[in-house]
Amino acid sequence: MTADPAPAEKQPDTRITYEHYLRLDDEGVLGPDDRVELLEGVIVSMAPHSPRHAAGVRRVTAALFRGVGDRGVVSCQLSLVAGRHSVSEPDVAVLPGSLADYDRAHPTTALLVVEVAEGSLPQDRLTKAAIYAAAGVPEYWIVNLRDDRIEVSREPVRSLRRYATTTVATRGDHLELVALPAVRVAVADLLPARD
Numbered sequence: 001m002t003a004d005p006a007p008a009e010k011q012p013d014t015r016i017t018y019e020h021y022l023r024l025d026d027e028g029v030l031g032p033d034d035r036v037e038l039l040e041g042v043i044v045s046m047a048p049h050s051p052r053h054a055a056g057v058r059r060v061t062a063a064l065f066r067g068v069g070d071r072g073v074v075s076c077q078l079s080l081v082a083g084r085h086s087v088s089e090p091d092v093a094v095l096p097g098s099l100a101d102y103d104r105a106h107p108t109t110a111l112l113v114v115e116v117a118e119g120s121l122p123q124d125r126l127t128k129a130a131i132y133a134a135a136g137v138p139e140y141w142i143v144n145l146r147d148d149r150i151e152v153s154r155e156p157v158r159s160l161r162r163y164a165t166t167t168v169a170t171r172g173d174h175l176e177l178v179a180l181p182a183v184r185v186a187v188a189d190l191l192p193a194r195d
Helices: 018-026 051-068 121-134
Strands: 036-039 042-045 073-076 080-083 086-088 092-095 112-117 139-144 149-157 162-169 174-176 184-186
Touching (some): 018 086, 036 121, 051 073, 051 092, 051 112, 051 184, 080 121, 086 121, 121 162
Parallel strands (some): 112 139
Antiparallel strands (some): 036 042, 036 086, 080 086, 092 112, 139 149
């Protein structure tokens, strides 16, 4: 005779929620100099900016400011509540609405998220792509500094936490935002000068 296995106890979810994470600042646990973000319930430190990373962020921000104008809000390295357990700080995001819409709360959605990647490329491709797809962000760009190209992910499949399509754009190409079809930017304007 064999005994039935003991019922497994359900383990509590120990991941940090976005509400708890945002309180850490008020409680003095995290300060303005702490370069961290909440990804999938884990507080993750962010690497310092290399000169090429900073150049990429500046270029993307400038190109999107010019292209988007008043049709959305261009946000640079600020919090995006991308789910119950994720508060990322994308390098650049285009948000719906106007500045006043975010006077009292962090955005919970975006029309476009852009990450500038060199050392963070694996995390941006895997972890962050899954977070943004699950949040329903219609378009996610990775400015791939290693390979001098833009990786463009579109058509989020929220339930599968992935994008249905990913294409590559290079210098000479133009990108049109899915959520703002009148906005076109040149890939060459997004990439820092080659070494």
